[in-house]
Amino acid sequence: xxxxxxxxxxxxxxxxxxxxxxxxxxxxxxxxxxxxxxxxxxxxxxxxxxxxxxxxxxxxxxxxxxxxxxxxxxxxxxxxxxxxxxxxxxxxxxxxxxxxxxxxxxxxxxxxxxxxxxxxxxxxxxxxxxxxxxxxxxxxxxxxxxxxxxxxxxxxxxxxxxxxxxxxxxxxxxxxxxxxxxxxxxxxxxxxxxxxxxxxxxxxxxxxxxxxxxxxxxxxxxxxxxxxxxxxxxxxxxxxxxxxxxxxxxxxxxxxxxxxxxxxxxxxxxxxxxxxxxxxxxxxxxx
Amino acid sequence: xxxxxxxxxxxxxxxxxxxxxxxxxxxxxxxxxxxxxxxxxxxxxxxxxxxxxxxxxxxxxxxxxxxxxxxxxxxxxxxxxxxxxxxxxxxxxxxxxxxxxxxxxxxxxxxxxxxxxxxxxxxxxxxxxxxxxxxxxxxxxxxxxxxxxxxxxxxxxxxxxxxxxxxxxxxxxxxxxxxxxxxxxxxxxxxxxxxxxxxxxxxxxxxxxxxxxxxxxxxxxxxxxxxxxxxxxxxxxxxxxxxxxxxxxxxxxxxxxxxxxxxxxxxxxxxxxxxxxxxxxxxxxxxxxxx
Numbered sequence: 001x002x003x004x005x006x007x008x009x010x011x012x013x014x015x016x017x018x019x020x021x022x023x024x025x026x027x028x029x030x031x032x033x034x035x036x037x038x039x040x041x042x043x044x045x046x047x048x049x050x051x052x053x054x055x056x057x058x059x060x061x062x063x064x065x066x067x068x069x070x071x072x073x074x075x076x077x078x079x080x081x082x083x084x085x086x087x088x089x090x091x092x093x094x095x096x097x098x099x100x101x102x103x104x105x106x107x108x109x110x111x112x113x114x115x116x117x118x119x120x121x122x123x124x125x126x127x128x129x130x131x132x133x134x135x136x137x138x139x140x141x142x143x144x145x146x147x148x149x150x151x152x153x154x155x156x157x158x159x160x161x162x163x164x165x166x167x168x169x170x171x172x173x174x175x176x177x178x179x180x181x182x183x184x185x186x187x188x189x190x191x192x193x194x195x196x197x198x199x200x201x202x203x204x205x206x207x208x209x210x211x212x213x214x215x216x217x218x219x220x221x222x223x224x225x226x227x228x229x230x231x232x233x234x235x236x237x238x239x240x241x242x243x244x245x246x247x248x249x250x251x252x253x254x255x256x257x258x259x260x261x262x263x264x265x266x267x268x269x270x271x272x273x274x275x276x277x278x279x280x281x282x283x284x285x286x287x
Numbered sequence: 288x289x290x291x292x293x294x295x296x297x298x299x300x301x302x303x304x305x306x307x308x309x310x311x312x313x314x315x316x317x318x319x320x321x322x323x324x325x326x327x328x329x330x331x332x333x334x335x336x337x338x339x340x341x342x343x344x345x346x347x348x349x350x351x352x353x354x355x356x357x358x359x360x361x362x363x364x365x366x367x368x369x370x371x372x373x374x375x376x377x378x379x380x381x382x383x384x385x386x387x388x389x390x391x392x393x394x395x396x397x398x399x400x401x402x403x404x405x406x407x408x409x410x411x412x413x414x415x416x417x418x419x420x421x422x423x424x425x426x427x428x429x430x431x432x433x434x435x436x437x438x439x440x441x442x443x444x445x446x447x448x449x450x451x452x453x454x455x456x457x458x459x460x461x462x463x464x465x466x467x468x469x470x471x472x473x474x475x476x477x478x479x480x481x482x483x484x485x486x487x488x489x490x491x492x493x494x495x496x497x498x499x500x501x502x503x504x505x506x507x508x509x510x511x512x513x514x515x516x517x518x519x520x521x522x523x524x525x526x527x528x529x530x531x532x533x534x535x536x537x538x539x540x541x542x543x544x545x546x547x548x549x550x551x552x553x554x555x556x557x558x559x560x561x562x563x564x565x566x567x568x569x570x571x572x573x574x575x576x577x578x
Contacts, residue, residue: 273547
């Protein structure tokens with residue numbers, strides 16, 4: 001793959017948390033291309049968060065290598081370059097916010113980097129707009145909902161103008177509406193601003209929106225492909241202790257009962273469209 | 288009808304008298320039937336956590352009454368403590384409440400505070416631990432050595448060991464992966480079935496409520512928006528969406544079919560029922576007869 005196209009590359013990464021423990025990652029090889037939206041799925045303990053933490057050198061491999069663009073994460077002298085390019089948003093909204101005013105929290109990293117005040121103002125405002133929290137800029141973070149706090153965390157990372165955003169189960173502690181809003185924000189950042197996104201999740205409705213899905217189990221990659229390719233084998237997905245999107249489950253059951261549906265319908269819209277076609281043909285149009 | 292918990296004109300105001308006073312509950316009245324499995328749902332900030340913390344006296348009404356077994360729990364405020372044992376509450380992320388040296392001692396904390404004899408406490412600890420899928424080997428370890436899932440189960444066991452009349456769970460499956468969710472919620476259902484204890488499940492997940500609850504209480508901005516059987520609540524899926532609630536994926540498919548001009552019921556909230564409804568609409572065999 002052309003070097004310009006490569007955002008992140010993991011090569012045979014092995015990692016264990018303690019010397020005598022079983023490896024959390026047992027030889028993982030994968031890459032993320034610039035501008036892609038990839039989802040990494042897997043049951044708890046599969047190694048997906050451990051892998052994510054290698055992407056901006058929070059963890060270093062025991063053996064194997066991780067590259068962010070041309071930089072190897074082991075190169076200490078390039079740590080800032082790596083962290084400039086890849087920003088992370090974690091699971092717990094409360095653990096990522098340090099300031100008492102939203103816009104000050106978003107400015108935190110820029111202050112630490114000594115960015116001039118005029119430029120900081122522009123970048124902070126821009127980041128808050130992009131994350132959809134500009135109207136909350138003068139509020140105290142502890143008074144915001146979980147979803148709003150996560151978007152403050154996202155804004156804080158965006159202010160750094162990273163090339164890539166890694167979301168480590170960032171919606172796990174949110175309610176469904178909060179999750180939807182965060183997903184919409186992240187999708188927009190990817191679609192409109194070309195920011196590469198790596199989303200670690202176990203929510204199927206998030207994974208089906210990705211360009212590519214990677215499924216992990218016990219420290220290894222088990223499946224990789226487009227959402228349609230990965231979710232094609234429902235039994236395999238269940239065996240990996242994941243849920244199948246309900247749209248897929250429904251279509252599987254209907255096909256078994258003899259209904260003529262394409263085998264690769266995985267999201268609600270395409271499922272509804274296909275069913276609408278069949279039901280209209282069967283005379284079920286409302287007057 | 289025998290209500291184990293009854294709430295009469297309950298109003299609760301946070302920061303009463305202060306400039307940023309918020310009315311979290313606004314004249315709420317309803318009853319929870321003995322032995323039922325009630326789901327409580329509502330958008331963030333609707334008052335559901337505030338409501339359930341009134342059931343064991345952690346919050347005191349600004350006005351109105353909370354009755355348990357027909358008695359106003361605040362009639363004699365000095366006796367409020369007994370209700371902490373009658374109504375067992377599992378908070379969100381309950382693993383944060385573990386504190387003892389061993390799992391055995393932590394699970395035994397509630398029963399010990401109830402003044403039960405040691406032999407009774409010992410028996411209850413083992414029973415509750417086993418029910419929650421924790422084996423004997425775990426009992427003498429430090430709670431902090433356990434995995435996240437085990438910690439959560441240990442915390443829940445600590446509440447079950449008190450054998451409360453009512454079990455309240457606030458998002459017990461929060462933050463868990465699909466397998467974890469399935470395990471915790473099916474265990475709660477099993478507990479309900481085997482002991483007949485009244486269960487109140489507070490959740491954001493319509494899928495979970497749909498699967499386990501008999502009746503559903505929908506709250507919005509401190510007021511009751513709906514209170515009915517699960518089936519009747521889901522018959523109003525469109526309204527639930529406009530209240531800011533997220534309905535199951537399969538329900539969204541049916542709402543979309545209705546939008547696309549198809550004549551089909553939309554009170555569908557499980558995949559199995561969805562399959563039957565579609566087959567029936569197509570005039571195919573395999574759809575179950577109308578109930």
